[in-house]
Amino acid sequence: MMAALVIQWLALASLLAGGAVSLDNGLALTPPMGWMSWERYRCNVDCTTDPYNCISEELYMEMADRLVDQGYKDLGYEFVNIDVHSRGLKLGIYGDIGTMTCGGYPGSYGHIETDAMTYAEWGVDMVKVDGCYANETVFAEGYPAMGKALNATGRPIVYSCSWPAYLKDVRN
Incomplete structure (x- = not known):
């Protein structure tokens, strides 16, 4: 447990120092910039x-149209979580490493490889x-496993990992 905590803090310190591992x-x-509901x-x-x-x-289509029509796409805002590719934007989706999402829907726990392949089959970009x-145990195993599973699909998918947001402050 302590070794995992030290590794997490070293990774966080590396990010804060400007030396991200990727x-x-x-x-x-x-x-990555775009619109999320x-x-x-x-x-x-x-x-x-x-x-x-x-x-x-209708809401997603309106937001996709606004990103394109108002010039945001040209400025780098290219993700709409969830959208269609027909406007030249990229499809983003939300998931959870736990047993359920924050909204109470099924999470990826126990289904990481299946979910990653499903995202790739759907044409997900992020x-x-x-x-x-x-x-914390699920975080330490699940987040890296999801990254590996997404990479194994062969589809270029941006992985927005929320692991640091769930870490407890260990200074206290």
């Missing part, structure tokens, strides 16, 4: 009762992976 695969050479809409899919504050196909319903 794959030399040409992905995310600049920070979570901060504004959370998991509200009740468009009957709340049509102006819900996640829908995966953001949270850590709800998981613990």
